[in-house]
Amino acid sequence: MKGSIRRLLVSGVTVGALAAGTLAVLPAATAGAASSSAVATWAEAPQTPPNYIFPFMGLQYFSVSNINNFQFLMYRPLYWFGNGSTPNLNPSLSLANNPTYSNGSKTVTINLKNYKWSNGEKLTSQNVMFWMNMLHAQKDNWADYSQGIGIPDDLKSITVNSPTKLTFQLSAPVNANWFTYNELSQITPMPNAWDKTSDAGAAGSGGCSAAAYGMANTQCTAVYTYLSKASGFDPANPKGANNSLTTYATNPLWQVVDGPFHLTKFDASGNVTMAPNKSYSGPIKPTVSQFVEVPFTSDSSEFNALVGNKLSVGYLPSANVTTGTTNAYKAGPNNSRLSGNYNLAPLYTWSINYFPYNFQSTGNGGTAGKIFSQLYFRQAFQTLVDQPLYIQKIDKGYGIPTYGPVPVYPSNSYASSTEKSNPYPYNTGKAKSLLSSHGWKVVPGGSSYCENPGTSKNQCGKGIPKGTKLSFNLEYATGGTALAQQMNAEKSSWAQAGINVTLSGATFNTVLGNAVPCTAGQSCNWELENWGGGWVFAPDYYPTGEAIFQTGAGSNSGSYSDVKNDANIVATTQKSVPLTTYENYLAQQLPVVYQPNPATSLTEIKKNVKGVTPQSPLYSINPENWRF
């Protein structure tokens, strides 16, 4: 026994000594030496390497890593959005002058600028027609297609007036802002070199680009199939794998670009190398010799690369934010391991954060949906969400509140003063009062219950029987500590008014899969689902709500339905009215639970790199602006 105790002690002392040595050494670690070169290296987000090169793609490939951080560097959209730190149209980087609207906003005229493809050909109306014809033929395979809304469904005809001028005839008047920001924003001109159906085919032999609008569906389908296969997806055999991914940098197709870069290396792990396009016609030419995108398996490995001074531009993982900021728009002190070599710059994207109520929910004994349908309840629920506090304590100051359907930051001309002023500031007393004045017995820390059922103003509301408790289930996406902390904080807050919320965690995909609009005749008992991401307005940059708040919209997860709101939305897309009426109404009506919107990225910029800021709130990167 003595021997055993002695062994244990010796082992323990050894472990202790090693642990002490470990702790003693930890603070001593410092960053490696800096080295500057004209090769710009940029950190990809973990485990999301680009993997699709053809800009005409289905929703499965429609991602920031594929579009904004990859394709846009080579193939420019007709209209570029993101002007400085605003989400506005950027005339300077667009391939065409601002569209002009006439004939009661039923005719749109587009005049192209003097751009060239890297093979020397001019960018012409035919390149725009190529896209539009493909859209006409393959609208179901276009990621941003919405049946009956926008292009191509509301397009009557397109006339090519000249090599640099096109006219779109629409079937009904449109709001010019909406059409430019949400519809024309989707168009990416494609080179004639892509208009073929085989590797050996001549440029233009596919017959899709030169045809009149909508008159070449068969040809365009064949071209679409060829180009999709060259990008890795075979529409004729969607489950078959052709692994074209590995040929991106060597296939001559993809070398014809109109953007500032062309691809020189690409592998399936996400290592991307681009070189400047010497023929780039845009206003700012790249000066870096190479632009390299570096894949990472995790935030920690990206952070290690930053500490090792291996990146020109990266990001500070939230776990490594040591000191917060007092001003969300400005960076606080950088992580001490990085402050010698990097400057910090927060990035907020053009988005709102929220999670839906399920207005059709049969949960809580069949009453959940009915309770959510009561505006007073939603007001009480929202009043207990202390967004500024969560931003300060959980997001360390790097967050923007969401008070309505339009982002209040980045600075923009759409957010109204009503929305910015926070219609429902945190107020526990107000929340309790709202409930008690509508027939509820408030039980702080327990479950408030309906003691005065009925449909009068001072009663609980339609379909809510006496004794019904305010008890709900909320499922949220796990994986990040911030969201879990926030959900627990909100749960405690709701409990103060006797709203008992049971939290459960699930993967992002599970939450997303559950948060779908209910269909008639099917059980639908989810109550509250929070995937943690709200909604990003891209490539529908004009923040109207037809995709998320209109009755029956595909992404209207909670089946919110309000006649006045529907009319407001229709007005914002079809008439020249400002967003104010629409947004003020939804800021007041609370169709969802508005949540704080954390910074998308805390960008780390090497001190010898200029031109990275201001960052685009639309995720795009412009390494052609970077200067060493």
Next chain:
Amino acid sequence: MLGYIIRRIIQAIIVILGVSLIVFLLSQLIPGGQARAALGPKATPLQIAHFNRLNGYNQPLWVQYWHYILSIIKGDLGYSYKNNQGVTALILNRLPKTLVLVGSSTILALIIAIPLGMAQAVRRNQAFDYVMTGVSFFLYAIPAFLIGELLIIWFSFDLNWFPSQPPTSASPWAIITDPRAFVLPVFSLAALTIAAFSRYMRSSVLDTLGEDYIRTAKAKGASPRRVLYGHAFRNALLPILTLIGLSLPAIVGGALIVETVFNYPGMGLLTVQAAANDDVPLVLGTTLVATAATVLGSLLADVLYAAADPRIRLGGD
């Protein structure tokens, strides 16, 4: 022996088919279905219906499964939308990297752990044994990510001896052409395995040294060296052989933590990613590979055991 191996292979095929069926059926329980998982939050009902039609997800389950089995027979494990690559290609890309990384660390661990365990057993209850027991406990207890991070801080950031991560574009054989880049990840993995294997080896040698035949050998005047290497070593190795065989699934399955910390995308990360993304074809593919490795590892352990111990005969031979 041959008959035994054939029987085990047939069993393996049945097990693999069974596992594939279970995983396939479980995949049908994904909330929102595969379409929602692939298309994300902006998918409209129309797009989901189109995706399901295109991929045959609107067909009866048994038809889908039958098509899947036919594809497997052809060597095609399906297509991962999330990666825009064939599952077979993805696995063939990641598996060699993982085999090299985890295989190297396992070999290194064995090279160190076997003599270490023997030395501890021989010097039982002496200072060396205590110190090495302490080190083993320490390595065993410390989380893999912490070992990795500490090694990076010490040997990459502070001393600048080794890179903090191998290049992600490196081929599996870069461990030969650029060995410095692999020192830290291999040692991180080996540290844990050394701790485990050395404890097993120490215990096994101690058990063996207490056997009657060892006492007999000593009584007959055999030298301590001959007793240890001639009589005890081979028998003490038997549990380690079993461990090696059962390590095969881990070698194939990858080392998630080390892959994550050292930015080395291997099978571990691929498997976890597949599950997190509800990437059903990839989940099925990685599960099949892991199942095959488990079955093969078990078979390997049995065969090695029989080869090392003449008293054991497989298959009733």
